[in-house]
Amino acid sequence: MNVKRMAVVFLVMVALVMSASSALWAAETGKVNINTATEEELMTLEQIGAARAAAIVKYRTEVGPFAVPEDLMNVSGIGEKIFEMNKDRIIVAPETTEGLTPAQPATTGDKPPEKKTD
Numbered sequence: 651m652n653v654k655r656m657a658v659v660f661l662v663m664v665a666l667v668m669s670a671s672s673a674l675w676a677a678e679t680g681k682v683n684i685n686t687a688t689e690e691e692l693m694t695l696e697q698i699g700a701a702r703a704a705a706i707v708k709y710r711t712e713v714g715p716f717a718v719p720e721d722l723m724n725v726s727g728i729g730e731k732i733f734e735m736n737k738d739r740i741i742v743a744p745e746t747t748e749g750l751t752p753a754q755p756a757t758t759g760d761k762p763p764e765k766k767t768d
Contacts, residue, residue: 681741684722685715696735702727716742 682691684706692703702725709725716722719740723733733740 680739682736682739683741683743684719685710685742685744695739697732698728698736702732718742 682695684692687706689700689703689707692698692706693700698706705725705727706722710716713724719737719742720733721742722728722736722740723730
């Protein structure tokens with residue numbers, strides 16, 4: 651095998667591993683990362699069918715990644731009611747879940763605890 655071909659095979663394998671790890675992490679935690687989820691993964695959320703899942707993917711492709719879970723309400727067809735049904739399962743994480751574990755979830759929309767000052 652030549653070097654270019656080996657590099658392409660390697661890159662494809664890395665992409666597959668990253669995709670699988672993201673899906674496994676989401677399944678393990680019950681959370682859906684709206685920045686990386688596939689349409690099928692998005693459809694596990696309440697009231698999110700094929701059309702709304704496609705709209706979410708289209709939105710993040712055209713506008714960019716979601717900064718906070720509440721940004722999901724910027725997607726046409728998703729309002730406060732649907733967001734409220736799902737807010738405990740929605741996370742916004744970077745493009746990869748590398749380094750994250752269920753004990754270290756990404757942003758869930760909750761405010762971080764306030765630091766005590768003496």
